[in-house]
Every structure is written in C-alpha cells, then in structure tokens.
Amino acid sequence: MSVILDLSYTVSVWISAAVAVTYTLLGGLYSVAYTDVIQLILIFVSLWLCVPFVVMNPASSDITNMTLSNTSHTSWLDWNQTSYGSPSPLESGPAAMILPLTLNYLTPSYISIIGIGAVAAAVMSSADSALLSAASTFTLSIYKNILRNQASQRELQWVIRAVVVVVGVVGTSLTKFQNSILEFWLFGVTVAYVFMFPQLVCVLFFDQSSGYGAIMGFMVSLLLKGLFGEPMLAVPATIHHIQNFPINTLCMLSSIASIFLFSFLAELLFNKGLVPERWDVFKVQESPPAAAVGGAMEDNGKLDEMDPQQEASAHMMDSRY
Incomplete structure (x- = not known):
C-alpha cells in the first residue's frame, strides 16, 4: 500500500490493521474462515497473473539461461532499466519491500494493484487468525477458568471483542520499533x-x-x-x-x-x-488403594448384616476367653 498509493509506512500499517480488526470484530470466526478462503484464492490467482508481466519485462533476464550458466546467484533484474534506477532495493535498503517494488516497476499499473491486493490479502489472513486465536485463548483459558468462572456467554463475547481490539492495537504499535x-x-x-x-x-x-x-x-x-x-x-x-x-x-x-x-x-x-x-497444593499424594478400602467396607457390611442371635453368640464366645 505504501508503494502503490505512496502512503507512509505507518499509515499503511494502521489502515491494514484497522480493516483486519473491524471484520474480525463484526464476524468473529465465520468472517475469519470465509475471508481466509477468499484471500487464498485471491493470492493464488493474482500472483500467477503477475508472473508473465514480470518475466517478459525488458528489465528481466532470462532465468533459464542464468540457471544453465550457473549464474543464478546474481540478480535477474536490471533496475537501471526501470524508473527505480540504481542502486537496487537490495543495496539501497528496502529489500523487505522487494515484492511490492517488483510489481510496481515491472508490471502495468492495473496489474500491480491486483498483485498488491494479493499481498495485502496474505497479510490480513495471518493478522485476523492471530487476533482471533489470541482473544479466544485469553478469554477461555484465563478469563473464564481463572478470573470469572460464572461468566455468561454474552460476557465472554464482549471480552473476546475487547481483547481483539487490545491485541490489534498493541501488535500494530510494535511496528514503530526498529526491530523487524x-x-x-x-x-x-x-x-x-x-x-x-x-x-x-x-x-x-x-x-x-x-x-x-x-x-x-x-x-x-x-x-x-x-x-x-x-x-x-x-x-x-x-x-x-x-x-x-x-x-x-x-x-x-x-x-x-x-x-x-x-x-x-x-x-x-x-x-x-x-x-x-x-x-500439597497440587494433590500429588497417593490415596489409599481402592481394594483395601473396598475390603474394609465389605467387612463392615458383613458385620452389619449379622442377625442379633449371631451377634449375641459372638459376644458370648468373646466373654469365655
């Protein structure tokens, strides 16, 4: 987005994050599942559509000849033949933006927009899945099991939405650091x-x-x-x-x-x-064997089942000794 629309990197990141957070909040799991399928199709079709334009551009070398001549380690793009000029992105710094730059300078404008859409789809597909998984994990494993065991389903839904927003804001804020x-x-x-x-x-x-x-x-x-x-x-x-x-x-x-x-x-x-x-907080101490407990209970049951005559005879035998 920053390459095609000439927006700053920060603005492009926040716009993408806002879109991912919005449809994750509105649709939840269904929106993430359906958009992932659509984004996967978009990525596959769009990037393959861009390949012929990139390969047939005059700035692109013949990859087959380069491979056969064992020079595949060299760049197969001559950036001097494009409006980007020299030095190349690898030498000037924005190597991480090589795919958007390639689409922008080696393909027609309408094809580059389609290709950038595929890149954005790939980014948002990962972002919405990460948002929903983090929110679900916190809500069910921490909030429901530890903080509020009696939380209703409606309350859990609002907690998931709040966590989606928090995770989205925190994750997007990390992009301001120098670390990649x-x-x-x-x-x-x-x-x-x-x-x-x-x-x-x-x-x-x-x-x-x-x-x-x-x-x-x-x-x-x-x-x-x-x-x-x-x-x-x-x-x-x-x-x-x-x-x-x-x-x-x-x-x-x-x-x-x-x-x-x-x-x-x-x-x-x-x-x-x-x-x-x-x-013993975690209750690791072994309990008495079940067989011994069952045998003791069985013996007590037998004593309880003795009729009064047998019980009297038992007491008489005990008194003789």
Missing part, C-alpha cells in the same frame, strides 16, 4: 520452544509430571535463558558460549529434565510423610 516483524516472530517462537513446549510434552505424554515439576521446569529454563542472554530484550549474557551453540535446545531439555526430577521429588516427599499433607 521477523525478529518479533522469532522471539515468539523461541518463547514457545523454550518455555511452553516442555510443559506441553510432559502434560500430554507423561503421567509422572505434576504442577511442582512444571513450575520448577519453567524457572530453570527462565534462569538458563537469562544467563545466556537475550539480544531482543537487551539482556546481557552472563555465561558466554561458543558460536552456533544450541542454547534454546539446551534450555528446553533442561526444562524437561527438571519437570521429571522435581515431580518425582515432590511425590516422594509427600508420600513418605516428610512434608505435611496440607502443603
């Missing part, structure tokens, strides 16, 4: 891999894990991640490591090991009576 969206995405993937993935694996596949292990596993991974540093948060490294060392994998594996270890220790301490039962 890719860096934010990589940071989110790192958080999910280091902190959430160990918890998910242990909960789904291992019955031995408990809440105590989950808390300690999170603390261990957080401690290690802090010691190794995080450039995205400007956290300096206390422990210096060799280059290309898999730090995130080490933190993840340490978290899993900590979950197993502290889950086992907590269960051992409570079952051995070394820690009072009233401190």
